[in-house]
Amino acid sequence: xxxxxxxxxxxxxxxxxxxxxxxxxxxxxxxxxxxxxxxxxxxxxxxxxxxxxxxxxxxxxxxxxxxxxxxxxxxxxxxxxxxxxxxxxxxxxxxxxxxxxxxxxxxxxxxxxxxxxxxxxxxxxxxxxxxxxxxxxxxxxxxxxxxxxxxxxxxxxxxxxxxxxxxxxxxxxxxxxxxxxxxxxxxxxxxxxxxxxxxxxxxxxxxxxxxxxxxxxxxxxxxxxxxxxxxxxxxxxxxxxxxxxxxxxxxxxxxxxxxxxxxxxxxxxxxxxxxxxxxxxxxxxxxxxxxxxx
Amino acid sequence: xxxxxxxxxxxxxxxxxxxxxxxxxxxxxxxxxxxxxxxxxxxxxxxxxxxxxxxxxxxxxxxxxxxxxxxxxxxxxxxxxxxxxxxxxxxxxxxxxxxxxxxxxxxxxxxxxxxxxxxxxxxxxxxxxxxxxxxxxxxxxxxxxxxxxxxxxxxxxxxxxxxxxxxxxxxxxxxxxxxxxxxxxxxxxxxxxxxxxxxxxxxxxxxxxxxxxxxxxxxxxxxxxxxxxxxxxxxxxxxxxxxxxxxxxxxxxxxxxxxxxxxxxxxxxxxxxxxxxxxxxxxxxxxxxxxxxxxxxxxxxxxxxxxxxxxxxxxxxxxxxxxxxxxxxxxxxxxxxxxxxxxxxxxxxxxxxxxxxxxx
Numbered sequence: 001x002x003x004x005x006x007x008x009x010x011x012x013x014x015x016x017x018x019x020x021x022x023x024x025x026x027x028x029x030x031x032x033x034x035x036x037x038x039x040x041x042x043x044x045x046x047x048x049x050x051x052x053x054x055x056x057x058x059x060x061x062x063x064x065x066x067x068x069x070x071x072x073x074x075x076x077x078x079x080x081x082x083x084x085x086x087x088x089x090x091x092x093x094x095x096x097x098x099x100x101x102x103x104x105x106x107x108x109x110x111x112x113x114x115x116x117x118x119x120x121x122x123x124x125x126x127x128x129x130x131x132x133x134x135x136x137x138x139x140x141x142x143x144x145x146x147x148x149x150x151x152x153x154x155x156x157x158x159x160x161x162x163x164x165x166x167x168x169x170x171x172x173x174x175x176x177x178x179x180x181x182x183x184x185x186x187x188x189x190x191x192x193x194x195x196x197x198x199x200x201x202x203x204x205x206x207x208x209x210x211x212x213x214x215x216x217x218x219x220x221x222x223x224x225x226x227x228x229x230x231x232x233x234x235x236x237x238x239x240x241x242x243x244x245x246x247x248x249x250x251x252x253x254x255x256x257x258x259x260x261x262x263x264x265x266x267x268x269x270x271x272x273x274x275x276x277x278x279x280x281x282x283x284x285x286x287x288x289x290x291x292x293x294x
Numbered sequence: 295x296x297x298x299x300x301x302x303x304x305x306x307x308x309x310x311x312x313x314x315x316x317x318x319x320x321x322x323x324x325x326x327x328x329x330x331x332x333x334x335x336x337x338x339x340x341x342x343x344x345x346x347x348x349x350x351x352x353x354x355x356x357x358x359x360x361x362x363x364x365x366x367x368x369x370x371x372x373x374x375x376x377x378x379x380x381x382x383x384x385x386x387x388x389x390x391x392x393x394x395x396x397x398x399x400x401x402x403x404x405x406x407x408x409x410x411x412x413x414x415x416x417x418x419x420x421x422x423x424x425x426x427x428x429x430x431x432x433x434x435x436x437x438x439x440x441x442x443x444x445x446x447x448x449x450x451x452x453x454x455x456x457x458x459x460x461x462x463x464x465x466x467x468x469x470x471x472x473x474x475x476x477x478x479x480x481x482x483x484x485x486x487x488x489x490x491x492x493x494x495x496x497x498x499x500x501x502x503x504x505x506x507x508x509x510x511x512x513x514x515x516x517x518x519x520x521x522x523x524x525x526x527x528x529x530x531x532x533x534x535x536x537x538x539x540x541x542x543x544x545x546x547x548x549x550x551x552x553x554x555x556x557x558x559x560x561x562x563x564x565x566x567x568x569x570x571x572x573x574x575x576x577x578x579x580x581x582x583x584x585x586x587x588x589x590x591x592x593x594x595x596x597x598x599x600x601x602x603x604x605x606x607x608x609x610x611x612x613x614x615x616x617x618x619x620x621x622x623x624x625x626x627x628x629x630x631x632x633x634x635x636x637x638x639x640x641x642x643x644x645x646x647x648x649x650x651x652x653x654x
Binding site: 196204 | 344345346366367371372373375376377379380381382392393396397440444
């Protein structure tokens with residue numbers, strides 16, 4: 001049911017909307033417009049003159065094999081983070097939903113990582129995986145594995161994926177747990193009387209009923225992996241060694257802030273923006289459709 | 295088809311004992327209703343039969359096989375839940391076929407069993423729909439269909455009609471009765487509704503505080519309630535309960551208000567004993583002031599139900615008395631009426647324990 005509020009004063013609705021509109025204008029529309037403007041210009045090294053070049057920046061980027069490599073890195077990183085954090089969170093939520101002693105404490109503890117700043121979380125993982133002082137790093141080396149994420153790109157990738165996923169597990173966990181608790185107990189009981197064991201109950205009843213939650217989290221986690229993992233990567237590996245953990249968002253920062261190539265950086269921002277708009281559109285379509293079964 | 299034997303079954307939650315030793319043997323094909331107020335343990339008992347609750351003490355056997363340690367799926371029972379518990383993401387067909395698929399029944403047989411159940415329950419048109427696209431009554435029928443197709447040893451019903459409106463409830467009640475007569479499957483049915491219990495049951499088990507107050511046919515439970523609790527729970531409006539004392543000769547009961555009710559059969563053994571006297575409202579009739587056992591009441595409220603009339607009155611000593619008379623009201627508030635119990639319609643209970651006194 002839709003409810004429509006009727007305002008007597010014609011001005012009031014606009015006044016009430018103004019703060020949100022202002023925030024959106026200042027922090028999104030304006031910078032986004034600037035990014036688009038800069039993405040079609042090339043500046044000289046001192047930032048004194050700029051020249052309108054149409055889509056040359058985009059052409060250069062998309063022809064750059066390094067950029068394609070970064071795209072691949074981002075894809076691997078994002079898919080891994082999403083799958084890992086969704087999978088682990090679902091497992092933990094299912095365990096937390098069953099009757100166990102101290103479930104409350106367990107649930108509270110699981111939510112903690114979400115409250116940590118990315119940089120703090122990264123330092124924490126560094127202390128674990130550092131080959132000289134990290135407990136797990138030392139152990140891996142003692143076991144004969146040549147562990148040093150500062151030299152080995154694959155190992156660096158594994159570490160940033162772990163660190164980034166770890167933070168997102170907490171978020172996913174809350175949603176999955178809420179989703180699980182919304183499934184009526186009697187439905188599960190009916191399934192067990194119908195003859196389904198725990199594993200089959202999970203795959204034929206629980207998992208399908210969780211699908212709206214799962215889809216929502218899938219989109220949120222993808223966006224997280226794309227954009228919000230900058231801090232984690234920056235603190236852990238700086239995109240290295242080489243460019244092995246350089247994702248799109250990290251490269252935007254490298255090219256724009258470090259290398260001062262504003263045109264290229266802006267063009268990349270625009271590409272990223274298109275990706276996020278596409279992802280958001282998918283999400284909105286889904287939320288709007290409001291898939292609920294009961 | 296099978297018998298269900300419940301032998302001295304107990305259930306404790308920590309120090310709290312919810313079921314305090316229930317014994318009942320349900321015959322093959324029998325319809326047993328577990329009746330009682332909420333919190334009396336009737337649902338718990340049913341869930342113990344289903345295997346959804348552990349059994350603290352005693353034994354439950356289905357078809358002669360003790361099932362205490364078995365999972366619900368190995369007990370060969372089907373259950374209908376109060377909130378239907380349909381699988382919301384599956385079509386009506388899949389809801390009914392789910393249990394059959396799990397048991398590895400071949401597809402053609404699943405098709406034919408579901409089709410048959412759908413025909414019995416008039417669900418044929420809805421097989422492709424989701425539960426959310428059905429009305430409450432239709433969902434209830436799907437839940438029953440899911441139980442029927444399994445062809446189990448026993449049906450368990452957990453207040454299946456209490457989410458339906460009054461009209462639908464009556465209609466579904468008749469359908470359940472017809473279905474059970476037709477299929478002849480042993481059924482345990484939990485309800486707090488005495489009308490459902492009276493109309494559906496072959497036997498009723500009246501429960502209170504985890505104890506079986508009485509097990510008997512609906513008419514036994516109505517005509518010879520084993521305790522004050524049963525007497526008050528069965529019948530609407532409930533039975534009048536008054537204090538009385540059997541006179542020294544054991545031939546009549548002296549009421550505090552002065553009336554003397556003669557007993558149909560003398561009870562010399564109970565002479566002088568304080569009793570609780572139960573009289574059903576429908577067993578009181580208007581009478582002449584000098585008739586034996588007559589009491590005068592002041593009418594406080596008259597409920598005209600059409601087919602009959604319920605009169606709420608007060609005896610001279612202040613006790614209230616409800617009288618149910620056939621037909622339209624013949625009195626008004628404030629009137630004085632003289633009523634007397636029909637011969638042989640008195641129920642005598644122990645004034646202390648509330649148990650029914652043995653017949654003289």
